[in-house]
Amino acid sequence: MIHFGTGGWRAVIGDEFTRAHVRLLTQGLANRILAEDTAEQGVVIGYDRRFLSDTAAWWAVEVLVGNGIRVTLIDRPSPHPPPCGPCVVSRPPTGWP
Numbered sequence: 001m002i003h004f005g006t007g008g009w010r011a012v013i014g015d016e017f018t019r020a021h022v023r024l025l026t027q028g029l030a031n032r033i034l035a036e037d038t039a040e041q042g043v044v045i046g047y048d049r050r051f052l053s054d055t056a057a058w059w060a061v062e063v064l065v066g067n068g069i070r071v072t073l074i075d076r077p078s079p080h081p082p083p084c085g086p087c088v089v090s091r092p093p094t095g096w097p
Contacts, residue, residue: 022056026063033069042070049077 033039045060047053057073064071 017052017056019056019059022059023063026060027067030064030067030069033064034067039067039069042072044072044074046074046078048079053077 029043033043043064045057045064047057054077061071061073
C-alpha cells in the first residue's frame with residue numbers, strides 16, 4: 001500500500017519506494033488519464049531536493065510518454081508544493097491546480 005502525507009509519498013527508499021512501484025503508480029495514473037481522454041492536455045512533473053526525487057521524476061516521465069501522454073518536466077528542484085505557473089498556462093489534467 002502506498003501512503004501519502006503532506007510532503008508526498010511516505011516510504012522507505014529501496015523498500016516501498018522503488019523504481020517498480022513508481023512505474024506502477026504512474027501507469028495507474030496514465031490509465032486514468034487515457035480513460036478520461038485528457039492525454040492531449042499533458043502532465044506537469046516536478047521534483048524537490050530529496051534523494052532520488054529527480055530520478056523518480058524521470059521514471060514517471062518514461063511511463064507517461066510511453067503511453068502517449070505529453071509531459072512537461074520542471075528542469076530543476078522546486079519547493080513543495082510545486083510551482084503552479086506551468087499548470088495554469090497549460091491546464092494539464094494532472095499536476096498542481
